[in-house]
Amino acid sequence: SPKYTDKEVQQISGNLNLNIVPLFEKTLSASDAGRIGRLVLPKACAEAYFPPISQSEGIPLKIQDVRGREWTFQFRYWPNNNSRMYVLEGVTPCIQSMMLQAGDTVTFSRVDPGGKLIMGSRKAANAGDMQG
Structure with missing residues (x-):
């Protein structure tokens, strides 16, 4: 399950009464990170944690970053x-x-109470090594 640094959690909540619930995470593929501008979601996670959508054009979804x-x-x-x-x-x-x-x-979490969606991130472990 997603792990957060204490600092990130404090930034997100800004209020000790809030509870951050990790939902799911997705490793970015080349197309996710590319210029097409779309992130493919794991189906089971999208259906479990995001609002139900009945039309293929879907709905606008507000997500806050850390x-x-x-x-x-x-x-x-x-x-x-x-x-x-x-x-x-x-x-x-x-x-x-x-x-x-x-x-x-990218990691997706929910703030309870309220249900606001939060998007965090984790760099690939080897990102620093690739620069020599």
Whole structure:
């Protein structure tokens, strides 16, 4: 399950009465981190933790990053055989702001009470090594 530094949690909550519930995480693929601007979500996680959507065009979903900035993505799906492929669209500015690339991990959490969604990140373990 996602792990957070104490500092990140304090920044997110800003209020000791809030409880941060880790939901799921996704390692960025090349296309997730690319210029297409969409993040493919694990289906079971999208259905368990994000609002239900009945139309493929989906709904706008507000998610706050650990710096407190709020982003609005389009949470939608594509029919895929008899299944669905869930995506967040419009993520490129957020991923660039967080300075993420393929191989890094985005984490999704919920603040209770209230249910606000929080997006954090973790750099790939070997990111520092690749620069020589």
